[in-house]
Amino acid sequence: MIAETAREKITESGLKFTHQRMVVYNALQVSADHPTAEMVFAKVKEANPSISLGTVYKTLENFVKAGLLQKFTDDSGVMRFDPMLETHSHLYCTATQQIKDYKNPELELLLKKYLQANQIEDFEVEEVSLVIKGKTK
Amino acid sequence: MIAETAREKITESGLKFTHQRMVVYNALQVSADHPTAEMVFAKVKEANPSISLGTVYKTLENFVKAGLLQKFTDDSGVMRFDPMLETHSHLYCTATQQIKDYKNPELELLLKKYLQANQIEDFEVEEVSLVIKGKTK
């Protein structure tokens, strides 16, 4: 049951379990796109009409800190939240501004190996991600 | 002479040459970091104290459209402008939030070749960039 999974994930990550956190968590698990805080807010209101936008922002930030979500900023400067935790790249369509995940373990391995073999001077790599810009056909 | 180069580049790109555009152009050519619009504004005021912030924003945007600059957004959602035109990657320090260019033609070639050999379904790649997060030693 989805409520149980959410509860487990949230408490496991060291956060107090609340109804608001549960609905935000669930909203992100089912979202295929990379929602903004406003998009999460709109979706979450269906399940909890009295939630406030500030709570959504704070909850998303807490989830990022707790390692449940990834956050990045799109080209127009808006924060996007991403339920996937494995490293993956993003396809950014320059025509429609849509963002899609692009998972390619082979490519990730290639990059990881390259950066291990060729250390960057004075820099310790933690994470690598690829932004591929172009157009959806 | 730097004024001549600026004039050429600006008119070549199809934009009308103005004093404001020249000082913005020159400010970016000499900046090693990836300035924000505010940083450009501060620098440009030395050469032209009466320039307005709105003009700086508009000019930077025009330069991006004309292909003289690259634009991206940093993790805190602020726009950064980048005088380099060749594809290159960014090193993002998670401790200090500093951004540095990382140019590595070998790595770029590797990526380009990989993406040519392994087409992404329904997507036409225009540009690839790597965001490498980590810590400066």
Place this chain on the structure above:
DNA sequence: TTCTCAAACAGGAATAATTCTTATCTGATA
């Protein structure tokens, strides 16, 4: 179960980056 309290929440005010608006000015061309 009820009590207690640190943490979370709602609601809205405040802030910061960016865009827009309008009246004025300027560069390129004739």
Place this chain on the structure above:
DNA sequence: TATCAGATAAGAATTATTCCTGTTTGAGAA
């Protein structure tokens, strides 16, 4: 040098995000 489309200055407006304050709630103790 006169013309005019496009560029600029100044500041108002907008948008995303953070902050503040009083109220509520979840989790553990008694």
